[in-house]
Amino acid sequence: MTYQRPPQAIADLVNLKPDPLMLFGPDPDYIVIADRPMYPSIEELKEPKVKLAGRQINPDTFTPYGTRGFHNPRLRQLSTGTDRELQGLPEEGAYRYFTWSPDGTQIAFCLVTDHGLQLWTASRTSLQCRPVGEADINNSLGGVPYDFIGSDRFLIKRRISGATKPERTTSITGPAVQDSSGKEGANRTYTNLLENEYDVALFRYFATGQLWMHRLDTGEERAWAEPGIIAGLGDSPDGNYFVITYVQEPFSFNVPYDKFSDKVQLLDKEGYVVRELAQRPTVEHLPPAFGAVITEPRRFSWRSDHPAQLYWTEALDGGDPRTEVDHREQLYYLEAPFTGAPQPSIKLPLRFGALRWGRGDLAIAIDWDWTTRRQVTRRWYPDTPERTPEILFDHNWEDNYNDPGSVITVSLPSDHSVLLTRDEGQTLVMVGNGHSPDGPRPFIDALSLETGEKSRLWESSPPYFERPLFFVDQDPNYFLLAREQSNERPNFYLHHLLNGDEVRVTNFPHPYxxxxxxxxxxxxxxxxxxxxxxxxxxxxxxxxxxxxxxxxxxxxxxxxxxxxxxxxxxxxxxxxxxxxxxxxxxxxxxxxxxxxxxxxxxxxxxxxxxxxxxxxxxxxxxxxxxxxxxxxxxxxxxxxxxxxxxxxxxxxxxxxxxxxxxxxxxxxxxxxxxxxxxxxxxxxxxxxxxxxxxxxxxxxxxxxxxxxxxxxxxxxxxxxxxxxxxxxxxxxxxxxxxxxxxxxxxxxxxxxxxxxxxxxxxxxxxxxxxxxxxxxHSTGKPTDQASTTESLATLP
Incomplete structure (x- = not known):
């Protein structure tokens, strides 16, 4: 059977032009705009792929299978309403992973080529673009394959130079064998797992990368840290330290790569090991309950308002939420120069969820429990961890009508996020959906840390449906607002929280x-x-x-x-x-x-x-x-x-x-x-x-x-x-x-x-x-047609 088309009235709704990418920079007057790709053709889906360790990888490009790019990148200046195209780019090029430098002077992105991704940069003033090295980036495991280090350097994950793709042998040396561990656990039904030693060699080849430190001013580039299968990397707010996670062998045939054994290391800014933080085994045998976790240190993250203070958590219940304990989690921290023993911070009664940083006497911890659908938001004091955290909200996440909303953060020049506060730091800003029997009315509230009382700063008003998306980092009186009606598609505005002034960002027409x-x-x-x-x-x-x-x-x-x-x-x-x-x-x-x-x-x-x-x-x-x-x-x-x-x-x-x-x-x-x-x-x-x-x-x-x-x-x-x-x-x-x-x-x-x-x-x-x-089958009568046995599996 050949591909068929529905009636034209239905077909006309398929290839409508989607909304473009919009990326705000540190200066809210400038936005990177790029057109989203339309649907790929079936020929594009036929691109090669290998299925390894829960991933689908394009072996020609070292990218996730199906990687497609945006088109026609340009810079929009809101104050003048003008768009300027980026200069010096290949005709009909496709691009991914747009990023602003922390100071807003540079734009970085990856060109999608037939051989892989190539990093490019553009100056915000001239918009003249230039490549940064060859199209040899290793993006097999996904994510953004580069990062600004300050505004003058990049860390770029590249392929291993000279590595040879393993050849599949035609000889059979023996069967594929797996042994059970004797430990109880419950793994969901995963797909695309490793199956044999050839798969192991192939995954090692595609996933292994080397980080390179590149200087924008001189173009100098040097290898940084040890090569390996890099699953995570995060820098401290002062830029002097990094936490890196390497996947380790032996690999598992039972779970995807994000559950493989790994090691977590602390590196200095030159890429040398300062301290090993954790060696963690393959996660194959967690207790069979929602909220089960490993017993080793996990969830490493930097404290955003401190130059270099590193936090993580460890389970106190053996990782099993069915165990009755007073506290399930213990937070620990280390700070520069990272030579002493880990210091205990707060304990959490429920499973650790998230941290939001503010200052020495203000941070937010969120913990949760699956069985009761309970989520607790607590205010705590990082500089005095012995002080008991205070509950701000104790909420059932199924109860949409009484959802208090979420605290808002903004980004610092270090690219780390801190709590948005008002009134000299005594008021938190919260955004919620405002669900009610009459439908949602999104809101922005002010929460007094002194009294615990909330006051409404802004609310969506009928006949519009409006949503605050994020606050502008450099001027948090402004937030990006999406506004729509039942017969008017969403358009975007920069809206001033206090006086209501607006700058219109888009003017999209009705799509159909x-x-x-x-x-x-x-x-x-x-x-x-x-x-x-x-x-x-x-x-x-x-x-x-x-x-x-x-x-x-x-x-x-x-x-x-x-x-x-x-x-x-x-x-x-x-x-x-x-x-x-x-x-x-x-x-x-x-x-x-x-x-x-x-x-x-x-x-x-x-x-x-x-x-x-x-x-x-x-x-x-x-x-x-x-x-x-x-x-x-x-x-x-x-x-x-x-x-x-x-x-x-x-x-x-x-x-x-x-x-x-x-x-x-x-x-x-x-x-x-x-x-x-x-x-x-x-x-x-x-x-x-x-x-x-x-x-x-x-x-x-x-x-x-x-x-x-x-x-x-x-x-x-x-x-x-x-x-x-x-x-x-x-x-x-x-x-x-x-x-x-x-x-x-x-x-x-x-x-x-x-x-x-x-x-x-x-x-x-x-x-x-x-x-x-x-x-x-719209007649309402029993059909005379016999069960059809036609399958479209043989379509070309």
Missing amino acids: PQLQHTQYELVSYDRQDGVQLSGELHTPEGFRPGVDAPLPILMWAYPQEYKDADKAGQVTSSTHQFRRISPLSPLPFLAAGYAVFDDFAMPIVGEGDDEPNETFIEQVRMNAEAAVQKLVGMGVADPARVFVGGHSYGAFMTAHLLAHTELFAGGIARSGAFNRTLTPFGFQAEERTFWQVPETYVRLSPFVHADKIDSPLLLIHGADDSNSGTYPVQSKRMFAALDNLGKTARLCLLPYEDHGYAAEESILHMLWEMHSWMEQ
Whole structure:
């Protein structure tokens, strides 16, 4: 079969020009702008790749597979409203990893070439660009492969000069053998792992790099630190010390590289070892519980308001959150010259989450607990760690209506972040979503450290939906504001917090004027047991519910687990928000005359000691029944033409709904998992293993219930899906079951595609499959078509 295209009205929504990259510099008057790439072609997805240690690497370029660049980079000056193009660049070049120097005088970025990444720089004044070395950067493990050290030097990760790619031997010297350790643990179902000694040699070749220190003024470059597989690097605020993490051998065949054994070292500014901080084993046998961690030192980070003070944490509960202890974490620190014993700092009762630095008497620590969904924000005193931290907020993260928001930070010239304060340091600034039964109204609050009282500094006001994105480092009275309406796409402004002055940054037009006047409504309703639900209803322009004939409708959802029924029904979307139409969403079908019920609530509640998955089937059925009843009662949905679909966990949900209800004319399941015995060490929010609750894993496998599926089911899957637990075999085996049971089903395997689909041909064909499937099965009558056995796995 060849690639197909959906009706033109749907196809027109695929290749809309995306918003450009915008990168603010230290001077808020200047922004780097670059055009985002459109969808790649299927030919681009056919680029070579090797699958090693949980990564997909392009062997020709030493970059992550699928690396694509931005185009047409330019500098925008807000005060004049002018754009200037960067000079001296290759025609039609593609670029990634744009960065400003700390003083805002230089712009750095990588040119994407057929042989790899090449670092370039440009002066902000002249915009004349020049390369920094050859296209020999090693970016195999991802991340930004260079860093400004001050404003006059770079550290660049390059390939090992003269290294030879290992050759695959044709002779067989023996079997591949693995021994168990005798230790209990629970690893999720990882993909693209190392399988043999050739894979080991290949990963070593592609992942090993050498750091080079490059001077901008002279162009001089010298090797810095030892070569190795570098998994992390961070400099102290004074620039005199670095923490570096090296992955070590032997490598594991059971987990991806970020769980391999490693060593953490402290280096001086010349790249020499000052102190070894940790030697950590491969992480293969953590306790089988959310929040389980290693017992060795972890989460190394520099204190932002100190020249060179290094922090980390260690578990006090053996890394097992099931252990009853008064404190789970102990923070330690060392400071220059790093010769003494580690000093204890504060202890945390819950699992360590994050640190936010301010000054000697002000820092924020966040700790959390999975079982209770609890997150605690504490004020503490770094210079007097014996002082008991004070709780600022103790919050259940499922409770959106009472979310206090998050503290705001700004960057220092050292490129380290500190808390944004006002009133001579006595007031913190917080940003939150402002969720309520009427929808979210994002806000900025001031929190008094003396009284603990909050006051509102700014709030989004209808008919607009506005979001503060970040505060300007050099003038934190200004913040970047995104403003939108239901029929007006987001545009960006620099907004003054105190006097309301604004500078408009963008002026994007409506991206799809042909759908500008489609109708949107946030629909609320209750399910059978009283849990409040809602969903986003979209109908074609001019449609009148209860007057016009009901429409075919596509319902799209993704299940979410909760521990509290009241919180499961909270509203988190606004009728004032712009509805962006992604081709991977269900919204393109508005152009074909369908109604769409998007993101309709699919909570799975397990209160107290009850696990949500014990009643997953019953709850998804109640959710769907309540939604369909509401839509039919409104006169929106034709009950004979109601379709349901979802991606990933939503596909899993879809198969269950077809097996356990008779509500739907058909279903669409994209990139799903249907046999839970293939993910035996947990999935989604399920902590228990198959061997603890085998009956739950079996009952929750739609594959087991395939004989109950009587409505037509379309299965779509990326042929190279690397997502944990959703191997393409999941859809293949589900289709084989349906086919042999005489059910109506179709399997579409999209060549070269991963868990999400990227190529223009794939996306257009996916939309054609979905539209054709719904049109074919919209009669409401049993289909005469036999189960189709056509698979698209043989597409070129």
